[in-house]
Amino acid sequence: MKLAIALSGLIFPGMGHALLGKRGRAAVFFVVLTGMFFGGVFLEREFYFKFGPGMLTAGPPETSQILHDRRGDELEGVVDKVWKVIFVYAYPFFVGIGNYCIGWPWTVATERFVMYIPGVLKPAEIPVTTRDIGYCFALLSGLLNLLVMMDAYDIACNEEELRARDLKKKEAVA
Amino acid sequence: MISFPFVLACLILACAGVSLVYALTSPGDTSRIIKESGTSWVLMFGGIVALAVAIELIPKLFGR
Numbered sequence: 447m448k449l450a451i452a453l454s455g456l457i458f459p460g461m462g463h464a465l466l467g468k469r470g471r472a473a474v475f476f477v478v479l480t481g482m483f484f485g486g487v488f489l490e491r492e493f494y495f496k497f498g499p500g501m502l503t504a505g506p507p508e509t510s511q512i513l514h515d516r517r518g519d520e521l522e523g524v525v526d527k528v529w530k531v532i533f534v535y536a537y538p539f540f541v542g543i544g545n546y547c548i549g550w551p552w553t554v555a556t557e558r559f560v561m562y563i564p565g566v567l568k569p570a571e572i573p574v575t576t577r578d579i580g581y582c583f584a585l586l587s588g589l590l591n592l593l594v595m596m597d598a599y600d601i602a603c604n605e606e607e608l609r610a611r612d613l614k615k616k617e618a619v620a
Numbered sequence: 621m622i623s624f625p626f627v628l629a630c631l632i633l634a635c636a637g638v639s640l641v642y643a644l645t646s647p648g649d650t651s652r653i654i655k656e657s658g659t660s661w662v663l664m665f666g667g668i669v670a671l672a673v674a675i676e677l678i679p680k681l682f683g684r
Contacts, residue, residue, distance in 0.1 A: 475641065478637045478641055479637075481637075576626075579627070583630075586638065593641065593642075593645055594641065594645060596645075
């Protein structure tokens with residue numbers, strides 16, 4: 447049960463805290479981590495194509511041919527392939543599968559606003575620095591969600607002790 | 621070319637997000653959370669800026 451509460455963060459960030467009754471914290475976690483992820487996928491337009499289907503095969507799928515041509519032989523080592531597998535199959539859960547699924551329509555919907563990013567003249571010519579910032583934001587939100595899930599598990603394990611401590615504090619104040 | 625204020629804004633936001641999550645995952649009341657998030661933001665932002673300055677300065681100091 448405790449583990450299930452903690453792992454509920456895999457659906458949406460902060461869900462574990464919400465189930466534990468800490469709704470304020472849950473709301474902050476949700477807003478911060480969702481905002482960070484959505485900001486990230488907004489800046490990194492190729493986020494959902496970065497490690498597309500056919501990741502373990504040498505030849506890229508037709509849809510990402512242009513991207514592959516641009517990237518050359520990048521990400522071709524054994525470690526890179528392992529990272530691809532982790533990224534494609536585990537990362538959506540790290541960041542919250544709900545957020546990950548909503549992120550794609552969000553990316554499509556915000557495409558025309560990409561011109562407002564300083565330094566971007568055409569949607570097809572987003573600077574590498576901007577894309578890297580976006581990628582960093584998206585990854586960061588996933589890693590922070592892991593921390594949030596661990597915190598939810600910690601709270602779930604020590605719920606009685608924390609409640610007793612709060613009661614003591616209230617009594618001391620009174 | 622990407623503008624400096626944009627990069628700075630991104631850095632400030634990222635540091636704020638991380639420090640807020642960090643502060644909220646550690647136990648404590650509201651005042652402690654505010655204090656801890658502020659401290660961690662200053663340390664994180666200051667550390668990154670100091671590192672960037674050092675990286676820029678080292679080649680100049682050693683004549684490279």
